[in-house]
Amino acid sequence: MMVEKLMxxxxxxxxxxxxxxxxxxxxxxxxxxxxxxxxxxxxxxIRKGETFGLVGESGSGKSTLGKTLVGLQAxxxxxxxxxxQDVTQLDKETKKLVNKEMxxxxxDPHASLNPRMRxxxxxxxxxxxxxxxxxxxxxxxxxxxLERVGLRAEHAKRFPHEFSGGQRQRIGIAxxxxxxPKFIVADEPISALDVSIQAQVINLLxxxxxxxxxxxxxxxxxxxxxxxxxxRIGVMYLGKMMELxxxxxxxxxxxxxYTQALLSAIPKTDPRAAKRERIVLAGDPPSPxxxxxxxxxxxxxxxxxxxxAEQAPPWxxxxxxxxxACHLY
Amino acid sequence: xxxLLEVNNLEVNFKTYGxxxxxxxxxxxxxxxGEVVAIVGESGSGKSVTVQTIMGLIPTPPGIxxxxxxxxxxxxxxxxxxxxxxxxxxxxxxxxxxxxxxSLNPTMVVxxxxxxxxxxxxxxxxxxxxxRAIELIKQVGIPNPEERYGQYPHEFSGGMRQRAMxxxxxACNPELLIADEPTTALDVTIQAQVLELMKDxxxxxxxxxxxxxxDLGVVAETAQRVIVxxxxxxxxxxxVLELFENPKHPYTWGLLNSIPDVDGPEKKQLVPIEGSPxxxxxxxKGCPFAPRCKFAMDICVEEMPGAYEIGEGHHAKCWLNDERxxxxxxxxxxxxxxxxxxxxxx
Ligand SMILES: Nc1ncnc2c1ncn2[C@@H]1O[C@H](COP(=O)(O)OP(=O)(O)OP(=O)(O)O)[C@@H](O)[C@H]1O
Ligand SMILES: Nc1ncnc2c1ncn2[C@@H]1O[C@H](COP(=O)(O)OP(=O)(O)O)[C@@H](O)[C@H]1O
Ligand code: SF4
Ligand code: SF4
Ligand SMILES: [Mg+2]
Ligand SMILES: [Mg+2]
Numbered sequence: 001m002m003v004e005k006l007m008x009x010x011x012x013x014x015x016x017x018x019x020x021x022x023x024x025x026x027x028x029x030x031x032x033x034x035x036x037x038x039x040x041x042x043x044x045x046i047r048k049g050e051t052f053g054l055v056g057e058s059g060s061g062k063s064t065l066g067k068t069l070v071g072l073q074a075x076x077x078x079x080x081x082x083x084x085q086d087v088t089q090l091d092k093e094t095k096k097l098v099n100k101e102m103x104x105x106x107x108d109p110h111a112s113l114n115p116r117m118r119x120x121x122x123x124x125x126x127x128x129x130x131x132x133x134x135x136x137x138x139x140x141x142x143x144x145x146l147e148r149v150g151l152r153a154e155h156a157k158r159f160p161h162e163f164s165g166g167q168r169q170r171i172g173i174a175x176x177x178x179x180x181p182k183f184i185v186a187d188e189p190i191s192a193l194d195v196s197i198q199a200q201v202i203n204l205l206x207x208x209x210x211x212x213x214x215x216x217x218x219x220x221x222x223x224x225x226x227x228x229x230x231x232r233i234g235v236m237y238l239g240k241m242m243e244l245x246x247x248x249x250x251x252x253x254x255x256x257x258y259t260q261a262l263l264s265a266i267p268k269t270d271p272r273a274a275k276r277e278r279i280v281l282a283g284d285p286p287s288p289x290x291x292x293x294x295x296x297x298x299x300x301x302x303x304x305x306x307x308x309a310e311q312a313p314p315w316x317x318x319x320x321x322x323x324x325a326c327h328l329y
Numbered sequence: 330x331x332x333l334l335e336v337n338n339l340e341v342n343f344k345t346y347g348x349x350x351x352x353x354x355x356x357x358x359x360x361x362x363g364e365v366v367a368i369v370g371e372s373g374s375g376k377s378v379t380v381q382t383i384m385g386l387i388p389t390p391p392g393i394x395x396x397x398x399x400x401x402x403x404x405x406x407x408x409x410x411x412x413x414x415x416x417x418x419x420x421x422x423x424x425x426x427x428x429x430x431x432s433l434n435p436t437m438v439v440x441x442x443x444x445x446x447x448x449x450x451x452x453x454x455x456x457x458x459x460x461r462a463i464e465l466i467k468q469v470g471i472p473n474p475e476e477r478y479g480q481y482p483h484e485f486s487g488g489m490r491q492r493a494m495x496x497x498x499x500a501c502n503p504e505l506l507i508a509d510e511p512t513t514a515l516d517v518t519i520q521a522q523v524l525e526l527m528k529d530x531x532x533x534x535x536x537x538x539x540x541x542x543x544d545l546g547v548v549a550e551t552a553q554r555v556i557v558x559x560x561x562x563x564x565x566x567x568x569v570l571e572l573f574e575n576p577k578h579p580y581t582w583g584l585l586n587s588i589p590d591v592d593g594p595e596k597k598q599l600v601p602i603e604g605s606p607x608x609x610x611x612x613x614k615g616c617p618f619a620p621r622c623k624f625a626m627d628i629c630v631e632e633m634p635g636a637y638e639i640g641e642g643h644h645a646k647c648w649l650n651d652e653r654x655x656x657x658x659x660x661x662x663x664x665x666x667x668x669x670x671x672x673x674x675x
Contacts, residue, residue, distance in 0.1 A: 057516040166605065196601065202599055224590075262518060267544060269549050270592070281521075
């Protein structure tokens, strides 16, 4: 089968990285002469079996990076490397197979499921597109998936509106799992859910990661959950990666002033915690169509220096495995 | 002592195609001068309806205020005429909504919307109202106040709109500020700005605040007292310290066990609340949490628990607090891993 061919190619380039992007750019021309640089020259690698957390303010380019990674959008420039091969250079046939291994779960469980389709058919979208199973086998696969995500076989006949937000998110997860992916981008999978339901979905994602040998890119606003679920974390601001390190280091010794402000802004659930001096950033994020020169964070940075307006800070490994882009280092 | 606001036995229903929804059931609480009281609970638990009833914002029909009283500075708000209520609201109670875009007038410049209240409720001249409005825009931390005065809401960012709403609410120097999820739509760094602003105001002007939020961190950092709602009912209430350290309701335990620990060195195991939020059309005759409660007993399904007094000002509506109820061991002990795991389906 084609899958075997794919595995051979993958094998010939053995390394730890499952997905890698090099100098990735994704620009949108929104008007004549107005371009949004949603992802602007980002290079990261996601290792096999890890959960890579991605955080940053609204509009910083997290979803754009996620969609470009799984091939939902073509990059403006740069490489997307999956299992050692540059996806952008593949022929159509092979690309389709690679894309099958990379799935995405969306933030809004209402908008991402077709209201006129039955749950079983929604889950089988990928199965049908790739012609994986038919008839009885297809049906059994749907039941198996429903049970895998904590729903029941009889749910297959129902429509999305008959489910709660948390259940709909489970349907989205089952749809992603249907084609046996290796890599899943979870784009704010819990933001639309109640606190009591968020933990259900997080625990499910963690279970599935172990049982199905998955690798995740987990995008979120909730820094607490990102810390909980991620092995490494990347912080984005206005289309650029600001900092990257393992989850513990990011929370105990953040290097970049933006990360420091972001962490200091998290409300703590300990009512006895000493009243902290919080770093409150002045102002709003600048418009992504007209980002500041030099360092994009400089208009809100409490440490900004003259050089910050002149030169973009280089992406640098300041400590082992701990990267940042800031002139302070 | 007389409370600034006192709500007693409030009952609000909505007539819908599916039947009558019991949105708020027997809600009683008070707010004192200068206090921050938080209301938490999942979506649909009746938080917004509760405060909208205080503000006289419930459309009737489909809403029906079945019973209860709302005393504000000794006046029963529910018995006031529309005109009288508008006067109280305009001069003493301010409100901030989750989505400022729906409550700001998109066709009027932001400055005028702030000045309007000053002219009608404080009898300021046009000139004086404009000057005061610019001052307020500055006070809520929006740069270039003169220029911003003449801009429309769509020219503001989300955080700036929320601050403009706060400026409108503050224009009347309210005794009570009601904030319904004021930061839910905002990024954390902007949320920090807005919360800081609200806290400053409360400290400087001794304004009381009712803060609806689903973020327990926001509760811990800003409120003195908390009300936990579930299925239209208040299931637990008390001081923030009591609620976080000595919670007495399984739903509160569930909430606290569902959130990760940001500061802890070790990874805490999340224990979710299984099942889905309740159906308000036909609430069970017993405890609304019973279908999801790991500790439910036969009586829970049969009979509604009363509000047990745990300590001063700390109440929990749960049969487990009855002296005849069995002991539940280690049902809740945040931050200790082995204790947290107890009660999950092991
Ligand atoms: N299809 C598109 N056309 C034009 N602009 C776009 C498109 N998709 C994204 N953008 C712009 O790119 C920038 C980054 O958007 P993106 O959705 O990636 O942000 P995000 O970090 O996921 O934000 P959020 O936290 O709000 O989901 C934004 O300025 C957005 O308006
Ligand atoms: N105008 C309305 N018409 C019908 N039902 C309503 C209306 N407003 C609120 N409700 C219902 O009342 C219940 C409580 O809602 P709400 O107070 O908005 O919850 P929340 O706690 O999320 O703020 C929900 O079931 C909601 O659907
Ligand atoms: S490069 Fe300069 S402006 Fe940017 S984060 Fe570092 S110190 Fe601040
Ligand atoms: S009254 Fe019963 S069902 Fe309700 S919370 Fe208490 S133990 Fe659980
Ligand atoms: Mg996004
Ligand atoms: Mg609400």
